[in-house]
Amino acid sequence: MSLEKIIVSDTSAISNLFVINQTAILKSLYSQIIIPEAVYFELFNFKEHDFSTFLQQNVSWIEIKTVTAKKDILKFRSQLDLGESEAIVLAKELNADLLIIDETLGRKIAAENGIKTIGLLGILLIAKKKKIITEIKPLLNLLMNKAGFRVKDDLYKRVLKEANE
Numbered sequence: 046m047s048l049e050k051i052i053v054s055d056t057s058a059i060s061n062l063f064v065i066n067q068t069a070i071l072k073s074l075y076s077q078i079i080i081p082e083a084v085y086f087e088l089f090n091f092k093e094h095d096f097s098t099f100l101q102q103n104v105s106w107i108e109i110k111t112v113t114a115k116k117d118i119l120k121f122r123s124q125l126d127l128g129e130s131e132a133i134v135l136a137k138e139l140n141a142d143l144l145i146i147d148e149t150l151g152r153k154i155a156a157e158n159g160i161k162t163i164g165l166l167g168i169l170l171i172a173k174k175k176k177i178i179t180e181i182k183p184l185l186n187l188l189m190n191k192a193g194f195r196v197k198d199d200l201y202k203r204v205l206k207e208a209n210e
Contacts, residue, residue: 050075050142050143051079051139051140051141051142051143052075052077052078052079052141052142052143052144052145053078053079053080053081053132053135053136053139053141053143053144053145054071054078054079054080054084054132054144054145054146055080055084055128055129055132055144055145055146055147055148055151056080056084056087056088056128056129057145057146057147057148057164057165058071058145058147058164058165058168059071059078059080059084059088059107060087060088060091060192061165061188061192061194062165064188064191064192065184065187065188065191065192067184070168070169070172070177070178071168072106073172073175073177074168074171074172074175074177075106076106077106077107077108078106078107078108078145079107079108079109079110079135079139079141080107080108080109080110080132081109081110081111081112081128081131081132081134081135082109082110082111082112082131083112083127083128083130083131083132084128084131084132085109087126087127087128110135110139112131112134112135112138113138114134114137114138117134117137118130118131118134121133121134121154124150124154125148125150125151125154129146129148129151132144132146132151133146133151133154133155133158133160136155136160137158137159137160141160142161143161143162143163144160144161144162144163145162145163145164145165145168146162146164147164147165152164165188165194166185166196166200166204169181169184169185169204169208170204170207170208173208180208180210181204181205181208181210182205182208182210185201185204185205
């Protein structure tokens with residue numbers, strides 16, 4: 046029996062780490078990430094950055110799956126975008142060990158559906174604990190300044206405190 050965990054991801058962590066050239070963090074933590082088709086298309090059609098080349102080069106560790114329970118997606122569409130909705134439904138379908146999602150409401154809905162979640166900041170904290178990265182602060186600043194990743198001041202301070210920075 047494989048010890049591999051099933052990890053499903055929404056767009057945010059992949060796109061933000063791509064913009065700062067740090068997707069290797071995801072690959073180091075999770076040898077395989079599954080994304081639903083909607084997330085693939087969100088990444089592929091992202092105007093400001095060339096994700097198409099990235100996706101073609103990273104097919105070995107990013108797997109694209111089709112959500113089969115299409116009607117379940119509709120339950121979330123009034124509150125979430127299509128990528129988040131499909132990611133939650135796919136995580137539930139696959140009985141995923143973890144869903145990577147940053148959107149607060151998406152995390153709440155996932156939790157209500159019994160899905161364990163982590164966001165990009167949690168990923169950075171784990172990466173530091175596992176010595177994949179040495180510091181979070183420079184990456185966090187890059188994410189905010191270059192990728193436009195939004196972090197409230199109190200959360201910024203809390204993450205750095207937890208990282209002993």
